[in-house]
Structures are given as C-alpha cells and as structure tokens.
Amino acid sequence: MKNGLLVVFVLSGFLCASVTAVTDTGQMPSLAKPASDYASVSADSKVAVATVSPYATQIAMDVVARGGNALDAAIAATFALGVVDGHNSGIGGGCFILVRLADGRVLAIDGREMAPAAATRDMFLVNGKADPELSRTGALAVGVPGSVLALDKLRQLGAVLRWRDLILPSAELADKGFVVSRSLAERLAATAPDLAKFLASAAIYLDDKQQPWDAGNTLKQADLAATYRAIAKQGAAYFYQGDFARKTERWMQLNGGLITRKDFSNYQIKMRKPVVSEFAGFTLYGFPPPSSGGTHVAQILNILEQFDLTKMTTSERYHLIAEAMKFAFADRAHWLGDADFTRIPAGLTDKNYARSIAQKISLEKTTTDIRYGNPEADIQHLMNKHTTHIAAADLQGNWVAITSTVNTSFGSKVVIPGTGVVLNNQMDDFSAQVGAANAFGLVGSDANAIAARKRPLSSMSPTLVFKGNQPVMTLGAAGGPTIISQVVQTLLYSLHDGMPVAEAMAQPRIHQQWNPNMLFVEAAMQTDIQQALKQKGHDLKVWPSMGASQAIEWRDGKLIPVAEPRVIKQNSEK
Template sequence: MNLFKLILCLWFFFRAVCVYADSQGYAQVTKDGYGAIASVNPLATQAGLNAFADGGNAVDAALAVAFTLGVVDGHNSGIGGGCFILVRTANGEVLAIDGREEAPALAHRDMFLKDGKVQPEWSKSGSLAIGIPGSVAALDALQRQAGKLKLKDVILPAAGVAEQGFAVDQVFAARLARVADTVKQYPATAQVYFDKQGEPLKAGDRLIQKDLAKTYRKIGKHGPDYFYQGKFAKAVDRWMKKNNGLVRYDDFKNYHIIMRQPIQSQFHEYTIYGFPPPSSGGVHIAQMLNILQNYDFARLDEINRTHLLIETMKLAFADRAYWLGDPAFAKVPKGLMAKTYADELSKKITLDKVSIVEKHGMPPKFDTDIFNKHTTHIATADKDGNWVAITTTVNTSFGSKVIIPGTGVVMNNQMDDFSALPGVPNAFGLVGAEANAVQPGKRPLSSMSPTLVLKGDKPVLTLGAAGGPTIITQVLQVIVKQLALGMPLEESMSSVRVHHQWKPDTLLIDGFASDELKQGLKKKGHAMRDWPGFGATQAISWDEDKGFTAVAEPRLIERNNQE
C-alpha cells in the first residue's frame, strides 16, 4: 500500500470514529444492551429509550420515536403523511405494513394538467398536493400486532414535547428558510413556524405546537377513529371544500392499511427482506444485489467497484421508470427479481467504460407473474428478536406546506409522487410511465426502502434511508459494503456514496471522494456532480461478540453542526 492510500484509509477511519462518537445522541444502545435505536433526532431517540425503560420492546420504541419525530422533525415526517413498516417479530414472523397515502376518490389522471401541460406546483403545495395520510393507521396496527405498551403510552409523551416546545435545530431552520415564501401562503402554517415579527423560526428558537399536542392527545384517547372518522377528518373536509381540494371525509373513513407479503431475496449467505410495491426499493435492491452477485465484488479495486455499482443502478432505475406502480392498478413483474433476468442485465455491463441504457428491460413473465425525499427512517431492535424498520414521510420539506387550521398537522404532498404525465420528472427528477399515473384510490410509487437482513434465522441488520430516489442506492451501498466487503457499519455508512437514477444521465458523488476515484470514473465516461444532498441512513447491526451497533447518518450530523 502506498503512502497516499495509507493516509486516505486512516482519514476515513478517523472520520468514521469521530462521526460515530458524535452520533450517540441520535443512535443509542440501552445501558443493559437489551435494545437499540437509530433516528435523525436526539429527542426522538430519547423517547424510544424511555419506551424501553417503561417495559416496552423495539416496536414500542419505534412508535415512540415516530410520534416524537412528527413533533421535532415535522419537515420530514408526521401523522399527516405515510409510511412503510417492515418488522420481524420475536416469534420470527416478518410483516410488511403499507401505510402509504392514497389518492382521493375525486382524483383523476389529468388533475395536474392545464391545456395539456403539467403545472408542477399544483402537486407540490396546496390542496391538490395532498393524499390521504396512512401513518396513524399503520402505526396503530404495528402497536396492536407486536407492541407491549398501549398507543397512549407512546403518543402522549410526544404530545408533551409539542406542548412544552423544543429548540429548533440547524437542519429544521435551514429547511424552513428554503420554503418560507411558500409557507407564507398558508396562514395556519405560518402561525406555527413563524415568529411574532413574521419571520421563519431560526436555529435555537423555541417551537411550541399546542394544536398538534391536542390532536395527539385525542388520538391517544380515542385511537385512529378520531383521525379517520372523527373531528380531524371533518376538519380536513371543511378546509378542502373551501380551498378547491379533492379530499373528502369519506376518503378518510374508507382508508385502510394493507398487509403485504415482504419481498425475500438472497445475497451470498444472507436473506434480505424488503418492502413490495408500491415501494420500488424492495424490488430494485433485490434486482441490483442479484446483478452484483455475478461479480467478485470484493476483489475489484475501488474504481471498478464504484463503476459496477453505478452501471447496476442505471439498469434498475430504467426498469423502475417503466414497470413500477401500485400493484392494485399496474402489472408489476416479479421477474424483475429473477436471477436469470439479473444474469441477462449483467451482460450489458462492461468494466472498462460507461454503458448506454436506452430503455427498460423485459423481465421474464412480465405480463403474467405480477405483484398483487424528504423522508425519515427509524431503526430499532431488541434481544427478544423484534427488529423494526420504518420509513415515514410527508414527502418534500413540510409536505404540502398546509397545516389544517386547529389541528397542528402538516399535510403531505404525496400526490407529487404520481406521474403527472409520462416522461415528465417530479420534484426528485424521477420519470414514470402509465403504471404510476394518477387514479382514485391509488397509492403512488415510492422509493422508501425499509430493509431487514438475516443470516440463517438470526437478524443481523435493520436499515433504511431518507432522500428521495437516493434512498434505494444508499441502502444498497450499506448492504454491499457491510456484507460483501466486511466493512464495520460505521464505515459502510460514512464511506463515499454514489447515485445514478438513469435519467438524468448524471452521476452524483460525495464531494469528499478522492481525486483518484473521481478521475478513474471520468476515464470510464461518467459525467458527474459533487452532491451534498445525499439523505440520511439509519441502521442497527448485531454481532454475537459486540452486541448491537446503532449508527445514525453521519452526513446529517455534520450538516446539523455546520448549517
């Protein structure tokens, strides 16, 4: 090893150790080693620790974290949004709970078009952007299926945080500043997030949310019925009718979670569980891992390993754009995860140069064997064998920017995840086809990728991420670096990331990547941009000797310290 490589390796090790030490407010193992939590906010992680201390398990801890994040991390998630939940219970059962938002009954394919042209802002903010939230129903279902505490036990502490207030952090303040002009258009939202001088709250300012606390307490007392059939649903109905929205009381009343069959695939000696459509993450992580197994990944140098990852991403995202959608409305081929299809796709990759991916592939039995971005991820686990992965979101920062007056609840803008017009990119630059067009009662395609990894019958890793389409590639890279390269979890999360989503044909790469890596990729034909916008991965691993290791996203912690 030459001196440059030695210095680089030492720098990465030092960076990983420092970030891991700094992350302990975000990622924690209980003092007795029974449980572990990783989240994007220390207050939320503490709520999870409190749930453990109150006799709860990893499910209760995850729920306490989720509800608290809805208070302190409202720009990313909350009860006005949706979630995918993947959980491995103590009895060995793996459950996939779909709490994704739905399009209202009055929605239609052309609702974001005017004179045949897409009106992008209509799906990003305001009344038309809002889908029926699913988080409350999904979190309640998780509590009933596998929790030890009661719903009120995990939601009322979060209500207390909302009522007493907390100091806004750097990331929250920066996100609010970026969307302040839009937030101003919605008085109930501005009243919560702006100070008495009419300016957006700054880092260090105290945010008090008394209306949200009242809503939480009502849910704690009456359960999900308050949200879906009670005063909350009626308040939404009234506001929508006054503001040209399409959501109605009956949309809330008719909403239901869907218990789905988890995706199961193999990567070397590990079993990977992912979330099925309308998540695209589970399918394409399995697809990409299948492709990568055709190569001796560990024997490649860093440049060729990275090139191989990029080329694999391009093939998967081309398929995502065409095939993926809500399986109740679109024929999503199971053949996307077939080993034979991965073998076929791997033949399109050459290690010496960039390949041109002109369009999607044709997986086997594509017409007969089918499935019936600003986000946050929560990872928890306990020694009883409960392992939880929850990815939850209101979509882009502060969702639709709408708070329903009197409720304190930020509503999602998940309708932007539909394809307003085939081939036209959404807020994340993703394109879609008819499979993801708007239809009443349909659930939009998502990149959310909660993932569980088992070795034999023992869980060894739970992870997921935030960050729009980079969610999928973040999760892929952590899995590959840990399972194929043997990196410690801290290093696999702090090392260089790349992302390519087929369209646009641009490689995104961490700015701190070495010049050697960047130049090597350029020689192969990659057009790249330094990218500071990778999202946030949360993960927990298990080792028989070390026990739990919980790691929160190092880039998020650095941003919070710098912004």
Template structure:
C-alpha cells in the same frame, strides 16, 4: 496519527475511503443493552429510550420515535403523511405494513394537466397535492401486533414535547429558510413555523406546537377513529372544500392499511427482506445487488466498483420508470428480482465504459430537488427478537406546506409521486409510465426501502434511509459494504456515496470521494456531478450478541 495515515492510504490505494464525520447522539442502547434505536433526531431517540424504561420493547420505541419526529422533524415526516413498516416480531413473523398515502376518490389521471402539460406546482403545493394519510393506522397496527405498551403510552411523550416546547434543529431551520415563501401562503403553517414577522426561526429557538399536542392527546384518548372518522377528518374535509381540494371525510373513513408480502432475496450468504410495491425499494435493492454479484468486486479498484454500482443502478431505475406502480392496480413483474434476469443485465455492463443511454431526463429538471432530504427512517431492535424498520414521509420539504387549521399537522404532497403525465419528471427527477398514473384510491410509487437482514433464519440487521430516490442507492451501498465486505455498520455508513437514477443520466457523487476516483469515473464515460451528501441512513447491527445502533453522521448539527 496512525489512523490518519491508514485513512490516507486507503484513499490512495484502490480500496475504500470514508469521511471523518463526527459521532451523533441519535443512536442509543438501553441501559441493560437489550433495546437499541436510531433516528435522525436525538430528542426522538431519547423519548424512545424513556418508553423502554417504562417497559416498552423495540416496537414501542420505534412508534414513539415516529410520533416524536412529527414534532421535532416536521419537514420530513409526521401523521399527515405515510409510511412503510417492515417488522420481524419476537414470535418469528415478518410483516410488511403499507401505510402509504392514497389518492382521494375524486382523483383522476389528468388532474394536474393544464393546456396539455403537467403543472408541477399543483401536485407539490396546496390542497390538490394532498393524499389521504396512512401513518396513524399503520403505526396503530404495528402497536397491536408487537408492542408491549398501550397506544397512548407511545404518543403522549411526543404530545408533552410539542406542548412544553422544543429546539428548532439546524436541519429544520435550514428547511424553514428554503421554504419560507411557500409557508407564508398558509396562515396555520406560518403561525407555527415562522415568527411574528413571517420569517423562519433561527436554529436552537424554542418553539411549541400546541395544536399538534392536542391532536396527539385526542389520538391517545380515542385511537385512530379520531383521525379517520372524527374531528381530524372533519376539520380536514372542511378545509379541503374551502380550498378546492379533493379529499373528503369519506376518503378518510375508507382508508385502509395493506398487509403486503415482503420481497425476499439472497445476497452474500444472507437473506434480505424488503418492501414490495407500491415501494420500488425492495425490488430494486434486490435487483441491483443481484447484478453486482455477477462481478468479483474484491478484485476491482474503487473506480471500477463505483462504476459497476452506477451501471447496475442505471438499469434498475430504467426498469422502475417502466414497470413499477401500485400492484393493486397494475401487474408488477416480480421477475425483476430474478437472478437470471440480473445475469442478462450484467452481460451488458462493461468494466471500462459506461453504457450509453439514449433516453435523457427533462432539460427543465430542477436538479436541487433530487437529493433534498425529505423522508426519515427509524431503526429499532431488541434482544427478544423484535426488529423494526420504518420509513416515513410527507414527501418534499414540509409536504404540501399546508397545516390544517386547529390540528398542527403538516399534510403531505404525495400526489406528486404519481406520474402526472407519462414521461414528466416529479420533484425528484423521476419519470414514470402509465403503471404509476393517477387513479382514484391508488397509492403512488415510492423509493422507501425498509430492509431487514437475516443470517441462518435469525435477524442480524435492520436498516433504511431518507433522501428521495437515493434511498435505494444508500441501502444498496450499506448492504454491499456490511455483507459483502464485512465492514462494521459505523464504517460502512461513512463510505462516499454515489447515485445514478437513469433519468437524468448523471452520476451524483459525494465530495468525500477521492479526486482520483472521480476522474477515473469520468474517463469511463460518466457525467459526474458533485453533491454535498446523498441522504441519511439508520442501521442497527447485531455483532457478537450485542445490538449496535448507528445513526447517520451526515445530519446537519
């Protein structure tokens, strides 16, 4: 009763309010307390803990989760997609592994333009939507750099799960329903994710993916060569040729991971490591926090604080649209994270009024795509000093909707993350410029934001999120509440979230935000739109020498 009264008071008073989400089973600590992991699915996290019992560390646990999620959470991620990996290893090294998908060599700037206008269907469904996947090579690199076990040790548990059967989670069942008509177009996909009547499976139905189990076992036996130079590449290239796709065996053979320099910034006495381009996450998480530190947030009301966050996001996403792209192809100004630049932006922000923006999004924009949860984040840490943040994706729900026959692997539709045409919105409503135009062997811009936080040169938190462009805003808010306001991660993650991405110029808010606060934001000039929830975060925090893993409580049970 006292707790309920306290929560109500916090809502009424201009401080903080959080929703009473149920505790999830997706965050676990090993029996000896030395390793922690958090993911979107309890089966995947349990597999990670079993790997730890066999002598694995946080690196092994994170990789095991990644392969398991390809089985039980196939609409979000898997080896048919890409990932960004940020890891602080026990020896003190911080490595950023870019496993982002790559455009095929035959890709060209106007490949999705028909009759002078970008055709979004071509970049989102079917063969042309698919980029060369990078997750397998990136996870293998991570294993070699910091894992204790063999690569096969972290793959085979997921192969066994796919082979013996797994329950369709309510979340996956929901996504099957929303994409059933598209899944029906591809026989190999429908054979796995639809029943004999071509209808989606009900939640908790036990299904198998025998082809994926075989693919995993071959990966365990032969390593990445099976995927990039062997049978998987051959099967994919043959299917592409029959279906007017562009990806070839040479594209697979020529794929390379990239080791990037992390984006390093300072906030509230902490040092933040973020992921650099082709991620926009590291730059804009730092930029937004830099803008916010120009205001005394402890003296603001809830509505003022949310307003300031929204305005900072607005300016950052405007910069994203103009400047960001694959830094191997375009010059991305790292001065975007400069604190002097942030002060210049902060001077344009008023506490009582939203900045008018003359540039609006496409009026034909499909708003429901904006915050659908495509992508997943994995957090893992151990007391030896390994801290892992992996954000993995196949882009939109079930990616391109294509499963390459005989592989069981859902292929990405990452080509939609390019700017098919300057000013044209992608599936998430994000617009871009020539910096993110399609080019052969280029990597599309991403919002994935794996982040590791340090205090006095020691790691104290790893975090990231899923949810398209809301990844950036989720990570910002989680960092703001934990670092600036000293909230425990399990409280910070429950705070009502907002998201503003400049185009469309709307302020998305969760319904758990108090109505009084929402009304105040409207009075300041924001066009407020309620959204059920703003994505899924995973956090691990070091507190009092103990690892505290926190999984997203908003996940559909």
C-alpha cells in the same frame, strides 16, 4: 428573524443509555435539554434504537425504560419525529413498516398515502401539460394519510405499552417546544415563501414578520400537541372518523381540494408480502410495491453479484454500481406502480434477469444504449434529506424498520387550521403525465398513473437482513430516490465486504437514477477516483453530502445502533 441560544449536539458515542423518568401523564421535563445521542442502547443492553433526532431517540429509550419493547420504541420515536422532524415526516403523511416479530413472522405494513376517490388521471394537466405546482403545493397535492393507522397496527402486533403511553411524551414535547436545529432552520428558510401561503402553516413556522425561525429558537406546537392527545385518548378513530377528518374536509372544500371525510373513513392499511432475495450468503427482506425499494435494492445487488467485486479497483467498483443503478431505475420508470392496480413483473428480482443485464455492462465505459428521456430535474429536491427512517430491535427478537414521509419539505405546505398537522404532497409521486418528472427528477409510465384510491410509487426501502433464520440487521434511509442507493451501498460494504455498519455507512456515496443521466458523487470521494469515473464516460455532479441512513446490526453478540454520521456532523458544526 429571531435570534436565540444555539444548542450544539455533540455525539458522545453510539452506545449510550438514556433513561429518564416519565410520569403517567407523559411529561418528560428532561426534553428541554435533549440527549446528544441519535443511536442508543438501553441500560440493560436489550433494546436499541436509531433515529435522525436525539429528541426522538430519547423518547424511544424512555419508553423502553418503562418496559417497552422495540415495537413500542419505534412507534414512540415515529410520533416524536412528527414533532421535531415535521418537515420530513409526521401523521399527515404515510409510512412503510417492515417488522420481524418475536414469534418469527416477517410482515410488511403498507401505510402509504392514497389518492382521494375524486382523483383523476389528468388532474394536474393544464393546457395538456403537467403543472408541477398543483401536485406539490396546496390542496390538490395531498393524499389521504396512512401513518396513524399503520402505527396502530404495529402496536396491535406486539407492543406491550398502552397507545397513550407511546404518544403523550411527544405531545408534551410539542407543547414545551424544542430547539430548532441548523438543518431545520435551513429547510424553513427554503420553504418560507410557500409556507406563507397558508395561514395555519405560517402561524407555526414563521414569526410575526413572516420570517422563518432561526436555529437556536424554541419551536412550540400547541395545536399538534392537542391533536396527539386526542389520538392518544380516542385512538386512530379520531383521525379517520372524528374531528380531524371533519376539519380536513372543511378546509378542502374551502380551498379547492378533493379529500373528504369518506376518504378518511375508507382508508385501509395493506398487509403486503415482503420481497425476499439473497446476497452474499444473507437473506434480505424488502418492501414490495408501491415501494420500489425492495425490488430495486434486490435487483441492483443481484447485478453486482455477477461480477468478482474483490478484484476490482475502487473506481471500477463505483462504475459498476452506477451502471447497475442506471438499469434498475430505467426498469423502475417503466414497470413500477401500485401492485393493486398494475402487474409488477416478478422477474425484476430474478438472478437470471440480473445476469442478462450484467452482460450489457462494460467495466471500461458507461452504457449508452438504455432508452431514457431527459426532462428537467430539480436537483435541489433530489438531494435534500426528505423522509425519515427509524430502526429498532430487541433481544426478544423484534426487529423494526419504519420509513416515514410527507414527501418534499413540509409536504404540501398545508397545515389544517387548529390541528398543527402538516399534510403530505404525495400526489406528486404519481406520474402526472408520462415522461414528466416529479420533484425528484423521477419519471414514470402509466403503471404509476393517477387513479382514485391508488397509492403512488415510492423509493422508501425499509430492509431486514437475516443470516439463516436469525435477524442481523434493520436498515433504511431518507433522501428521495437516493434511499435505494444508500441502502444498496451500506448492504454491499457490510454484507459483502464485512465492514461494521458504522464504517459502511461512512463510505463516500454515489447515486445514478437513469433520468437525469448524471452520476452524483459525494465531495468526500477522492479526486483521482472522480477523474477515473469521468474517463469512463460518467457525467459527474459533485454533491456535499448525500442522504441519511439509520441501522442496527447484531455483531459480536451485541445490538449496535448506528445513526447517519452526515446528519450528526451537520448538526454539530454550529
């Protein structure tokens, strides 16, 4: 493997302005040396951004320095993450966008991937049994991407800069290259055998000896830069009706895939009605199906609200959170899917329903009378920080929450030759077969069965929080089904307990998703609390670190962006 200079990102503080001159061509020479900030506020304190990468945050803040607002910053950051965080997200995947515009409207833009028209219910069955390899790697695993069209819609709703101004800086970054982080190097090493199966993927992510790039090397992506420039010049039409769609169709025909140019041209974003709920005196806006996030964040918080949390010990509270998660994920497996194809009960977020669940929960022991299956689960996939989240806000009243993904690491592992674009493996998020687990150990029912032009269920949970009519927080996370758990716990500690978001985000996390019936706890949790949870009947699985959240809160008259401390720590320990 290649060796190179190891670059250390040192967090110098959450509130640090980063302003770099950008030419009209989008060139940004300073990106050869990224800023150290994952979360940043503009020099005039009017715009804040938080992402999982200093490169993406810097590009967003440079766009702000050119006159952009929170929408501009969020779009620019999302394209940048497609370059530096391509194992988690990118234009070959999909996204959910929750936005509160300056005029007061709250909108949910569904850019989720869509099954091709030729998709069938049993397309991943071999001899009557679901074959996970077919839904996770290669041509059949790919859904029609939605991110480009969703981002373009967000731009039309209130961004002030030109489309090209938001994309060209990331094209320049792809051309010049960026330093491979430790987390990216680890993901490359883990997925190298599958990346090697596809020539265009191997040409980018592996060296001439078919070995993954080490941390510290510079990764350049000339083809992706060219694709970005074509989108900047021709708009979303290049992706959905132009050369990109043609190249994808050609590759699919040669490799047993189903996606056609017509699938691309028929793709549409959906404008959804947000899930609205109340908790601790705040109003929460979440994303509706095909996201399960808005529904089950609200459901879990509704259940917790039935108890006097202030009188509980720490272990009792963790126990209660775990039990509430268990009930919610059991409902998720049975009821949730694409609302255009299946009826989703509105009562899932009703407080009366939460009260009925609360009556089944004992504070002394785990609940055992929830019906569930127990298929094998890929725990490593479950806990990897798949997906990415972007938070942006400005003093004009624009608040943005974007969760973007290609699903598992490097999605389908397919890069369409000549494009540099990693395609998703979102077809794995359907229920290939009732009771069969996907890569995250999640099971589903016929509500999430594969169908032509249907969108698979997701755990992505972009969330906006209001006090009265005023937005006070934008929040979201990465990490498969742990996204729901992370968002719930940050909201609980910040809204109910009054913690600053940075402190709330740093608390030891837990995750319980009903199947597998196992309580994941972070190693940072005190051992006496772990023992207390075991005594209540929980089957504990200790995990080093769980998830990656991004948020911005309005506190003490200021926008305060917060990036995931676990990610910052991981990339600083080199």
